[in-house]
Amino acid sequence: DVKVTQSSRYLVKRTGEKVFLECVQDMDHENMFWYRQDPGLGLRLIYFSYDVKMKEKGDIPEGYSVSREKKERFSLILESASTNQTSMYLCASSLARARGYTFGSGTRLTVV
Amino acid sequence: AQSVTQLDSQVPVFEEAPVELRCNYSSSVSVYLFWYVQYPNQGLQLLLKYLSGSTLVESINGFEAEFNKSQTSFHLRKPSVHISDTAEYFCAVSGGNQGGKLIFGQGTELSVKP
Numbered sequence: 001d002v003k004v005t006q007s008s009r010y011l012v013k014r015t016g017e018k019v020f021l022e023c024v025q026d027m028d029h030e031n032m033f034w035y036r037q038d039p040g041l042g043l044r045l046i047y048f049s050y051d052v053k054m055k056e057k058g059d060i061p062e063g064y065s066v067s068r069e070k071k072e073r074f075s076l077i078l079e080s081a082s083t084n085q086t087s088m089y090l091c092a093s094s095l096a097r098a099r100g101y102t103f104g105s106g107t108r109l110t111v112v
Numbered sequence: 113a114q115s116v117t118q119l120d121s122q123v124p125v126f127e128e129a130p131v132e133l134r135c136n137y138s139s140s141v142s143v144y145l146f147w148y149v150q151y152p153n154q155g156l157q158l159l160l161k162y163l164s165g166s167t168l169v170e171s172i173n174g175f176e177a178e179f180n181k182s183q184t185s186f187h188l189r190k191p192s193v194h195i196s197d198t199a200e201y202f203c204a205v206s207g208g209n210q211g212g213k214l215i216f217g218q219g220t221e222l223s224v225k226p
Binding site for chain 2: 004031033035040041042043044045048050058090092094096100101102103104105106
C-alpha cells in the first residue's frame with residue numbers, strides 16, 4: 001500500500017513565523033496535493049503538483065507556497081503564519097485521477 | 113467550475129437503521145466519483161469509487177453508492193449501520209475540466225447511536 005507521511009500530527013506556531021509542513025510518499029506517484037480542512041467547508045485545494053519542480057495554484061493559494069524538489073516530497077510553506085491559517089492540513093498523492101488519492105494522517109496547525 | 117454538494121451536514125441514526133448520505137455534483141461531462149471516510153483524528157480513506165460501467169458500486173464494509181447521471185447524484189447508502197460507522201464522509205468528483213484534481217463536498221458527519 002502507498003504510504004503518505006506527514007511529518008507532524010500537531011504543530012503550534014506564533015503569528016509571523018515561517019512554517020514548513022512536510023509530506024513524503026513512497027510509491028513513485030507523479031501527483032501530489034495539499035488541502036486544508038475546516039468544519040463546514042470540507043477540503044479546499046491549496047496547491048498541487050504533477051511533476052518534480054512543477055506546481056499549480058489551487059483554489060486558496062494566498063499566503064502559501066510549495067516546493068517539490070524531489071518526486072517523493074511535497075512541502076507546504078506558510079510564509080508568515082496568521083491565525084486564520086489555523087486548520088487541519090492534508091497531503092495526498094495519486095498515480096492517476098481514476099485511482100483516487102491516498103491521504104496522509106494530517107497536520108493540525110494552530111497559529112497563536 | 114465543478115462543484116459538489118452534500119445535502120446534509122449531520123446525520124444522526126440509531127444502530128441497525130438504514131442510512132443515506134446525499135451527494136450531488138455539477139458537471140455534465142464524464143466524471144469519476146468517489147466517497148471517502150474520515151474516522152476521528154485520522155486522514156481520509158477511500159471508501160468506494162465510480163469510474164464507468166455498472167452504476168451501482170459497493171465497498172467491502174457494506175456501503176454502496178449509485179451513480180445517477182440524469183440527476184447528477186452519487187448517494188451513499190447502507191442498509192444497517194454499526195456504531196463503528198460513526199465518521200465524517202466526503203463525496204468527491206474528478207474529471208471534466210478539472211484534470212486530475214479532486215473537488216470535495218463539505219462533508220457529512222454520520223453519528224450512529226446505540
